[in-house]
Amino acid sequence: MPATSPTTPAASPPAPADVTASDAALRRFLHGLPGVDAVGLEARAAQLGTRSIKTTAKAYAIDLAISMIDLTTLEGADTPGKVRALCAKGVRPDPTDRSVPKVAAICVYPDMVATAKEALAAAGGRDVKVASVATAFPSGRAALDVKLADTRDAVLAGADEIDMVIDRGAFLSGRYLQVFEEIRAVKEACARTGGEDAHLKVIFENGELSTYDNIRRASWLAMLAGADVIKTSTGKVAVNATPANTLVMLEAVRDFRAATGTQVGVKPAGGIRTTKDAIRYLVMVNEVLGDDWLHPDWFRFGASSLLNDLLMQRQKLTTGRYSGPDYVTVD
Numbered sequence: 001m002p003a004t005s006p007t008t009p010a011a012s013p014p015a016p017a018d019v020t021a022s023d024a025a026l027r028r029f030l031h032g033l034p035g036v037d038a039v040g041l042e043a044r045a046a047q048l049g050t051r052s053i054k055t056t057a058k059a060y061a062i063d064l065a066i067s068m069i070d071l072t073t074l075e076g077a078d079t080p081g082k083v084r085a086l087c088a089k090g091v092r093p094d095p096t097d098r099s100v101p102k103v104a105a106i107c108v109y110p111d112m113v114a115t116a117k118e119a120l121a122a123a124g125g126r127d128v129k130v131a132s133v134a135t136a137f138p139s140g141r142a143a144l145d146v147k148l149a150d151t152r153d154a155v156l157a158g159a160d161e162i163d164m165v166i167d168r169g170a171f172l173s174g175r176y177l178q179v180f181e182e183i184r185a186v187k188e189a190c191a192r193t194g195g196e197d198a199h200l201k202v203i204f205e206n207g208e209l210s211t212y213d214n215i216r217r218a219s220w221l222a223m224l225a226g227a228d229v230i231k232t233s234t235g236k237v238a239v240n241a242t243p244a245n246t247l248v249m250l251e252a253v254r255d256f257r258a259a260t261g262t263q264v265g266v267k268p269a270g271g272i273r274t275t276k277d278a279i280r281y282l283v284m285v286n287e288v289l290g291d292d293w294l295h296p297d298w299f300r301f302g303a304s305s306l307l308n309d310l311l312m313q314r315q316k317l318t319t320g321r322y323s324g325p326d327y328v329t330v331d
Contacts, residue, residue: 019224023177030176030221036212036248045243048287049280055317058279062314063101065278065306066093068296070131070267072107072304074138074235083112084119091125094311103307104296105129105161109137110150113157131161131201135186138205138234140165144182151189155198162190163201165234166218168208176221183225201229201267207239212248219252229265235302240270243280250288263292269302275313278306 019029053061071090073082083106090103102125106116109132116130132154136142142150151162164186170178183202190198202222206215222230230249233240246268253264268281278301285293293299316322 020177020180023175026176026180026221027174030217033213033216033220036216038212041212041247042244045247045284048247048284049243051280051283053279053283059314059317061279061282062275062310062317064294065275065282065301066310066314067101067104068299069103069301069303069307070105070107070269071103071307072235072269072302074107074109074133078109078112080112080115083108083115087116087119087125087128088123089307090128091120091123093307094314100311100314102128104300105131107131107133107163107302110134110154110157110159113154113159117158129160130158131163132157132159133163133165133234135164137163137165137203138236140167141169144185147182148185148189151186155190155192159198160196161199161201161229162186163203163231165203165205166222168205171209171214171218171221176217180221180225183222183227187226199228200226201231201265202227203231203234203269205234205237206232206241206245207237212245215245215248216252219249220256223253223256223262223264227264229267229300231267231269231302233268233270233302235270237270241268241272241302243284246281247284247288250284250293253293254289263298265298265300266293267300267302272301272303273305274309278310 020026073086087106090106094100108116113130113132120128134150134154135147166179187200190200204218209215219230232246249266253266257263285299
């Protein structure tokens with residue numbers, strides 16, 4: 001099928017039950033999506049990255065970006081103390097300025113969910129979500145029953161959101177129905193008795209999918225399977241979120257809502273460290289999707305160091321001078 005321009009909507013899909021009736025049907029649908037014009041896509045992403053915004057708009061964008069952060073620690077050396085400190089920072093990013101918004105979520109491993117919930121409640125941040133990576137993060141290499149147990153443990157501990165990773169080996173081998181069914185099973189494991197179900201973010205690891213066409217196919221596959229949010233990457237590989245690979249996903253959620261009426265969120269993660277980076281992504285969201293997605297319910301940044309730069313740039317706008325790295329805590 002000939003490639004389309006990066007802004008050409010995909011055709012409306014047939015009924016989901018028909019698309020997912022067999023591996024062959026799902027493959028026909030995914031490979032029938034319009035191809036991505038890589039040159040056009042990268043040019044469009046670069047062009048959007050040159051947009052500049054003035055002082056008032058920049059101040060608004062900085063606060064919006066802070067409110068969209070999933071403040072993250074995903075290290076083998078994580079301790080309860082580190083998680084508590086991160087939660088305190090997420091609730092009060094700048095202890096000297098109460099006008100700074102809270103972050104959207106704290107993202108931790110499943111065994112730290114209960115600690116994060118307690119710490120947020122103690123700090124006055126019950127409205128800050130707790131997100132937990134699951135399903136054998138970051139590799140995704142585990143049996144399905146292990147992945148589901150991982151998910152259920154995190155939900156039982158109080159996780160508001162689950163960040164799962166797809167089996168890239170299965171996807172790249174063309175076993176699309178296996179990936180679809182795994183996402184569906186994890187979505188079911190996000191159910192909570194007597195409370196709101198955990199939202200499901202599906203991570204593709206774009207750097208391993210290699211092509212923009214694969215990223216578009218993974219986006220549609222995850223959305224058809226019930227993803228609440230699609231996420232670029234784990235932050236654990238060489239290539240994570242880029243403006244171009246995120247643009248593919250933004251266009252996919254736009255086209256999916258046009259075709260089905262269902263809105264899905266997007267989360268770029270990994271490598272987004274500066275205020276300039278964050279504003280570039282917000283401009284893309286505004287240009288491609290509009291105001292409907294400019295809210296923490298629909299767009300997130302997966303980041304650990306981004307918050308510090310946003311705080312320093314925010315103080316620069318307020319005081320006219322840079323405070324330097326000592327102004328912020330080292331996470």
